[in-house]
Amino acid sequence: MAKIELQKLVKEYGKTRAVHGIDLTIEDGEFVVFVGPSGCGKSTTLRMIAGLEDISGGNLLIGGDVVNQREPKQRNIAMVFQNYAIYPHMTVGQNIGFGLYTSKLSKAEKRKRIEETGKILGLEKLLDRRPAALSGGQRQRVAIGRAMVRDPAAFLFDEPLSNLDAQLRAQMRLEIKNLHRRLGTTIVYVTHDQVEAMTMADKIVVMRDGNILQVGTPTDLYENPVDVFTARFIGSPSMNMAEGTIAGGALSIEGAGTSGLNLPTHDGKVLVGVRPHDLVVGEFGGAGLSASGTVEAVEPLGSETLVHLTLGKAQVIATAPGRVVPQIGSTVSVHAGTGSLYLFDAVSEKALGRA
Amino acid sequence: MTVTSTELKANSRDIRPGRIIAWTLLLIGGLIMITPLLFMFSTSLKTSGQVYDLRLIPAAPTFDNYIKVLGDGRFMQWFLNSTIIAVTVTISNVFFDSLVGYTLAKFEFRGRYFIFLAILSTLMIPTEMLVIPWYLMSSQLGWLNSYWGIMFPGMMTAFGTFLMKQFFEGVPNDFLEAARVDGLNEFTIWWKIAMPMVVPAISALAIFTFLGNWTAFFWPLIVTTSKELYTLPVGISSFSAEASIQWELIMTGAAIGTIPTLLVFLLLQRYIVRGVMLAGLKG
Numbered sequence: 001m002a003k004i005e006l007q008k009l010v011k012e013y014g015k016t017r018a019v020h021g022i023d024l025t026i027e028d029g030e031f032v033v034f035v036g037p038s039g040c041g042k043s044t045t046l047r048m049i050a051g052l053e054d055i056s057g058g059n060l061l062i063g064g065d066v067v068n069q070r071e072p073k074q075r076n077i078a079m080v081f082q083n084y085a086i087y088p089h090m091t092v093g094q095n096i097g098f099g100l101y102t103s104k105l106s107k108a109e110k111r112k113r114i115e116e117t118g119k120i121l122g123l124e125k126l127l128d129r130r131p132a133a134l135s136g137g138q139r140q141r142v143a144i145g146r147a148m149v150r151d152p153a154a155f156l157f158d159e160p161l162s163n164l165d166a167q168l169r170a171q172m173r174l175e176i177k178n179l180h181r182r183l184g185t186t187i188v189y190v191t192h193d194q195v196e197a198m199t200m201a202d203k204i205v206v207m208r209d210g211n212i213l214q215v216g217t218p219t220d221l222y223e224n225p226v227d228v229f230t231a232r233f234i235g236s237p238s239m240n241m242a243e244g245t246i247a248g249g250a251l252s253i254e255g256a257g258t259s260g261l262n263l264p265t266h267d268g269k270v271l272v273g274v275r276p277h278d279l280v281v282g283e284f285g286g287a288g289l290s291a292s293g294t295v296e297a298v299e300p301l302g303s304e305t306l307v308h309l310t311l312g313k314a315q316v317i318a319t320a321p322g323r324v325v326p327q328i329g330s331t332v333s334v335h336a337g338t339g340s341l342y343l344f345d346a347v348s349e350k351a352l353g354r355a
Numbered sequence: 356m357t358v359t360s361t362e363l364k365a366n367s368r369d370i371r372p373g374r375i376i377a378w379t380l381l382l383i384g385g386l387i388m389i390t391p392l393l394f395m396f397s398t399s400l401k402t403s404g405q406v407y408d409l410r411l412i413p414a415a416p417t418f419d420n421y422i423k424v425l426g427d428g429r430f431m432q433w434f435l436n437s438t439i440i441a442v443t444v445t446i447s448n449v450f451f452d453s454l455v456g457y458t459l460a461k462f463e464f465r466g467r468y469f470i471f472l473a474i475l476s477t478l479m480i481p482t483e484m485l486v487i488p489w490y491l492m493s494s495q496l497g498w499l500n501s502y503w504g505i506m507f508p509g510m511m512t513a514f515g516t517f518l519m520k521q522f523f524e525g526v527p528n529d530f531l532e533a534a535r536v537d538g539l540n541e542f543t544i545w546w547k548i549a550m551p552m553v554v555p556a557i558s559a560l561a562i563f564t565f566l567g568n569w570t571a572f573f574w575p576l577i578v579t580t581s582k583e584l585y586t587l588p589v590g591i592s593s594f595s596a597e598a599s600i601q602w603e604l605i606m607t608g609a610a611i612g613t614i615p616t617l618l619v620f621l622l623l624q625r626y627i628v629r630g631v632m633l634a635g636l637k638g
Binding site: 083150 | 543
């Protein structure tokens, strides 16, 4: 169990700075997910925590101790890799037991731990098999087992589910979450998949270009994104964005009408965001945003239908109840109620508030 | 019996011209390769009077030559010498070539590329050019007429280093980093994780090195003067340098000499299979 602190942490490769002095505190037992697009520095940060990358500046503290100069093995952390990295020449039991290679436990004690770990992960009948004879999900479990068996202070996961198919990924998400609940060990998890971040994290860290943009609970990030990037990155499908202008206490958007909005004190150009699930197909008489546009494509999902529309210059996605599937090329009305519009400064792209 | 159209198609695919030419060429190649070996074995079963009777199957096959050669203490000594030298040099090559190849493939350090080029460039120098310096060195260091004298030039090779480096480059870093996080030191990572993943390359290197040293003739001939230290090829050739050429004994010695090479090949070739390494990665 350990608290992990990043203090002005910097990573430089020659003259290129990959991580720009980030600050973050990961509480003991917390499940923290780093999320962001490729090249945002999330994996580099994780590797610095693991000790696989040198730290160019700042401090890394695990359990209150500065560990910048410590070797990976001295940090008492375990890591699960994207490619699982389970050793093909060893059996499942040997792979899991390999986490204990340097431990001073007796053989019997090691065996006991391996069996217990295998049991927790549902691998008890596969301990004598080689990785080649396992499915993707089982291999992933072996990798987790190798990390678990050491009873480390923290687990680091580097995009562990990205090689699994959608169904297995959903299952493993749940398993990892349950495991965290059971073990209570600190987990730092890196992914580019915002669904993984939303479903698993206690706390999400959104990164971009080597900087932390926002830290918060999944609901926080969904409800109160600090900027356009986070707003669009969190939530699926992405938040719709359109240009608008606030003047004289009124918001105008090309191709849409607004009424009864409680606008922030700001004059000038803004970006108006609305989540696809808040932009609903149908006539509506109340306050908020209403518009009509041409249907470009429809994606029936069963419980609802995603409708791709052109509203003025903007391409947006709206939602229609499951049974309603508008014709492509037809014109439909959409609306979003008050409180569902997110306003951002057009230049800085920082959040101004909701309306 | 009726022939279905599928069977006809399958048959016509089997006997298309390209395939016939390929099989014919392979057959001819195979015959060319095996004929000297058959003659070697055949001659080993002949008496000295029958050696120039070029029939493949001897008129009166005899194992006398084998009894004579195996009963000759010198032959067994040469066989032992060759075994000691080939096995030692093979182990040394597998160890050192792998270690250097791994270091060059997996560690970032200043001058890495230059060192690799320097090692590779030694491949361009023919053995004949090196023999005199080797001899002078052996002579001054007192290595003439010793196992070490025979072995030292081949204890590590540029070819082996190059081969192992190329294979180690294919080992994903995740495996090594996982071991690093698990607390292994670098030497143990190389030995326990990286080496088992390049078993096909190790097998290939071991076969090449063993065969090369088992059949080595030129350098062992130069560096040894005592018959006690002759290797098998040098020893066998000494049969021809004696009063008259005893082809039947030479061929018998050669036939016995092929057994270890066959054994090594049969033992190791099954490890030369690809794809072992990727089994631990994403499925």
